[in-house]
Amino acid sequence: MKKLFALLLACLLLSGCASPAPTQPTASPETTVATQPAVPLTLYLPDDNAEKLETKEVTVPALSDEAILEQLTLEGVLNQDVQINTFSADSPQLAIDFNAAFGTLVGSMGTAGETMILGSVVNTFLTAYQGETLKLTVNGSPLETGHSVYDAPLSFYE
Numbered sequence: 040m041k042k043l044f045a046l047l048l049a050c051l052l053l054s055g056c057a058s059p060a061p062t063q064p065t066a067s068p069e070t071t072v073a074t075q076p077a078v079p080l081t082l083y084l085p086d087d088n089a090e091k092l093e094t095k096e097v098t099v100p101a102l103s104d105e106a107i108l109e110q111l112t113l114e115g116v117l118n119q120d121v122q123i124n125t126f127s128a129d130s131p132q133l134a135i136d137f138n139a140a141f142g143t144l145v146g147s148m149g150t151a152g153e154t155m156i157l158g159s160v161v162n163t164f165l166t167a168y169q170g171e172t173l174k175l176t177v178n179g180s181p182l183e184t185g186h187s188v189y190d191a192p193l194s195f196y197e
Contacts, residue, residue, distance in 0.1 A: 078102045083162035083196075084114050085155035092158050092196065104128075104135070107163055116159045118144060124178065131171035132192055133164055142177035146184040153184055158196030165195055 077098035086093050095114070099106040104126035111117045120140035127134040145156050161173045172192035175182045181190035 075101060080107065080110060081163070081166050082110055082114060083159045083166070084116060085159060089151040089155045092155070092162060102167060104164075107167060111159065111163065116156060117141070120144075128168045128170070130169060132174065133168055133170040133172070134174040134176070135160075135164065136176045136179060137182075139178055142182055142184075145182065148184075150186055153186055154196070157189075157193065161193045162196050 078101060080097050080099050080102070082095045082097060083092040084095055085091075097110055099110065104123050108117065108121070108123055112119060112121065118140070120138075121144060122138045122140065124136040124138055125134075126136075145153050148156060157175070160175070164170065164173055172194050174192040175189055177183075181188055183189070
């Protein structure tokens with residue numbers, strides 16, 4: 040009986056108590072995230088004397104009206120209060136409806152400042168979306184300033 044017990048114990052020790060062989064980690068397939076390349080954007084910015092527009096090349100993650108608005112705000116052309124209500128890129132005519140803050144900002148400028156802001160916005164959007172004209176409205180109505188009523192689409196500022 041002792042021999043049988045010893046034999047059973049030896050079998051158990053050799054088979055059941057052995058630690059499993061270490062497993063090699065399986066190679067997982069590399070996951071690649073498809074990222075879209077950054078999009079170049081040409082900004083038209085007023086020079087220091089508000090006499091002409093100068094260009095500046097930047098990149099944005101994707102072309103959108105929000106990205107352009109953000110870049111123009113970062114460059115100081117627009118302020119943080121300015122927002123776009125709606126945007127339409129039906130080429131060749133684009134249309135932007137701004138909130139009241141845009142009208143207030145443009146209306147608070149002198150003639151040169153008004154021209155520079157409008158030129159910056161118009162040229163930047165027309166270039167980005169390859170448009171010919173841009174209709175600007177404020178809360179659905181034509182933009183009105185102390186200098187002009189902008190009720191017709193605007194073309195590229197020279």
